[in-house]
Amino acid sequence: MSLIAIKHEDSRRIALLTGLFLIVSLAAGAMTGCWWIPALSVPGFLGLALLVAHYHRAAEEERIFQDQDLQFIQSAIAPVHPLPYFTRWSSSPALAARLIGLIRTHRPQRIVELGSGVSTLVMAYAAREAGAGEVLSLDHDPEYAAITRRNLDAHGLAAHARVVDAPLVGVETSRGRRIWYAASALDDLSGIDLLIVDGPPRKSGPDARWPAFDLLRERLAPGAFVVLDDTARSDEKASLESWSSVALPDGIQQIPGRKGVTILRMPG
């Protein structure tokens, strides 16, 4: 997405409105003798109008992308029941669509996800259709883990995805002690072909998702894909930097969108 998303018709509208505002504020300045009124308010108005137009365009563009991704998801997996809603907590349609694409194209045998939800269902559908392996999803919250399990059952996908209760505990990392998933949930995990980092939630501590880099990197298979959600958030910066430093230089793909989804390919 460009830094400033403003269309030609917006610029004309903004110029017109700013012109009108200029006339009104010049009149106000002349009547009161306060020339700081137009001097300060006109640039302020212009800045605000540009900002509003930018966010309006960016949201419009994102809606178009989202519609395309939802259509793709619907036709690619044809769910037997409505999927759980995509919310601000869940993965975005952009992420879900990319996960389907990765599973269809590369048929990963070991798929591990941190943070269960609609993405678990979508991947289980894609894995079943593509003949890929089972999805293993770690969830720190027993309530959400149970909801995802119920949804998997309802969609007839229990054989294609498993949700593991993984309480958040203090773990030792190369950067000191952090709050992350209990090591017992990672038992016997190796040769991961596709890793999705969409948990734990940020309220669990600073750089909440960074430990995945330290604790799961060695468990990836050669040529594995790592998908990071929420990379537009400042607290995911450390995580993104660490993963980018070991990914193939031409294997880093940013998916446009407000939340930020980054797909990284590890060396083979």
Ligand SMILES: C[S@@+](CC[C@H](N)C(=O)[O-])C[C@H]1O[C@@H](n2cnc3c(N)ncnc32)[C@H](O)[C@@H]1O
């Ligand atoms: C970012 S969410 C994971 C979303 C998941 N990948 C999906 O596509 O729906 C991370 C964690 O937040 C928790 N969670 C999910 N939805 C929630 C909600 N509406 N309110 C509070 N916590 C939620 C779950 O425990 C989940 O593991």
